[in-house]
Amino acid sequence: xxxxRSHNSYLASIGHRLSGLALALFLPFxxxxxxxxxxxxxxxxxxxxxxxxxxxxxxxxxxxxxxxLHLSFGIRVLALEWVASSQSPGTLGRWVISCAGFALLVxxxxxFRMA
Amino acid sequence: MSTSTNPAGEQETATLAVRIWRGGEQGRWxxxxxxxRENQTVLDVVTEVQRTHEPSLAYRFAxxxxxxxxxxxxxxxxPRWTCRTHVRKVTGSGTLVIEPLRNLPRIKDLVCDLEPFxxxxxxxxxTFKGGRTRHEPPHRVDxxxxxxxxxxxxxxxxxxxxxxxxxxxxxxxxxxxxxxxLNRAWTLMNDVRHVKRAxxxxxxxxxxxxxxxxxxxxxxxxxxxxxxxxxxxxxLKRMAFTGTEIRDDG
Numbered sequence: 001x002x003x004x005r006s007h008n009s010y011l012a013s014i015g016h017r018l019s020g021l022a023l024a025l026f027l028p029f030x031x032x033x034x035x036x037x038x039x040x041x042x043x044x045x046x047x048x049x050x051x052x053x054x055x056x057x058x059x060x061x062x063x064x065x066x067x068x069l070h071l072s073f074g075i076r077v078l079a080l081e082w083v084a085s086s087q088s089p090g091t092l093g094r095w096v097i098s099c100a101g102f103a104l105l106v107x108x109x110x111x112f113r114m115a
Numbered sequence: 116m117s118t119s120t121n122p123a124g125e126q127e128t129a130t131l132a133v134r135i136w137r138g139g140e141q142g143r144w145x146x147x148x149x150x151x152r153e154n155q156t157v158l159d160v161v162t163e164v165q166r167t168h169e170p171s172l173a174y175r176f177a178x179x180x181x182x183x184x185x186x187x188x189x190x191x192x193x194p195r196w197t198c199r200t201h202v203r204k205v206t207g208s209g210t211l212v213i214e215p216l217r218n219l220p221r222i223k224d225l226v227c228d229l230e231p232f233x234x235x236x237x238x239x240x241x242t243f244k245g246g247r248t249r250h251e252p253p254h255r256v257d258x259x260x261x262x263x264x265x266x267x268x269x270x271x272x273x274x275x276x277x278x279x280x281x282x283x284x285x286x287x288x289x290x291x292x293x294x295x296x297l298n299r300a301w302t303l304m305n306d307v308r309h310v311k312r313a314x315x316x317x318x319x320x321x322x323x324x325x326x327x328x329x330x331x332x333x334x335x336x337x338x339x340x341x342x343x344x345x346x347x348x349x350x351l352k353r354m355a356f357t358g359t360e361i362r363d364d365g
Binding site for chain 1 (some may be wrong): 192193222283332352
């Protein structure tokens with residue numbers, strides 16, 4: 001990583017964008033899955049059986065964690081623009097640790113519920 | 116100058132390894148050794164290389180005291196004002212690596228073409244337009260007004276292009292006007308004498324304007340005079356949301 005990118009504020013910014021892209025890729029598949037319900041319960045049950053596999057479960061966990069990460073990094077941007085614009089992004093850069101912690105907590109809760 | 120004594124009892128002068136970019140966009144790295152001194156800036160080193168090793172080395176400087184903003188270069192991977200950057204502060208690995216600023220065309224050696232950077236100021240509407248002639252009394256500016264305080268906080272930009280060079284959004288999208296121009300636009304939006312606020316706002320918030328900022332914060336981290344361009348950009352966004360103070364008067 002370039003020396004000018006090795007700071008928390010940059011990591012928060014990149015984390016926000018990458019998690020957003022991952023969610024954008026996920027959402028069409030999510031809606032396709034929901035749309036199978038329009039074809040009747042058998043159609044939905046068939047689709048749900050397809051994703052009831054360990055690989056999909058791990059992917060779901062990753063997506064929920066990314067969603068939590070994206071949410072918390074989004075709150076950071078709002079805080080930067082509306083609450084703390086007189087402070088530097090560096091000050092809010094420490095947010096990256098809190099965001100990662102929050103995302104892992106949400107992911108952990110999901111794992112606990114899946115178990 | 117740092118000296119040490121070798122096992123034979125002879126005085127040795129410490130030297131500093133320097134790698135400098137030579138050429139334009141296509142070029143090469145050249146290595147030099149200069150005397151390591153207790154107290155030397157990066158600009159001192161570049162000057163010593165030019166005077167003692169490489170007379171054809173091209174670089175820019177003027178004031179040497181952190182006022183003019185003309186000596187900015189990339190030092191060990193980070194954009195810096197070289198006249199106020201001590202070598203000790205940046206040579207963790209022992210070698211000083213100096214190249215031109217990123218995100219700008221390289222002309223020769225350490226000199227880059229600043230025209231794209233200057234053009235962004237026009238593009239962002241960052242040009243002051245007063246509304247009074249010399250025959251009228253000057254505009255009264257209340258130094259304690261909130262708007263003036265916001266403008267004053269962002270006013271001391273020395274146009275060094277360090278933030279423009281540090282910004283990854285500029286690196287990805289050369290059409291983006293960058294932090295310095297938007298910071299300047301923010302000062303004008305808070306200047307009661309500026310009569311083209313609506314135009315400035317339209318330009319600053321237009322395509323390639325402040326909406327492209329990703330809040331990375333590199334501009335704040337590297338601004339040598341410790342301004343907060345990200346805060347200025349946030350102010351412009353807030354202004355767009357609330358619609359306040361976007362009017363032409365004066």
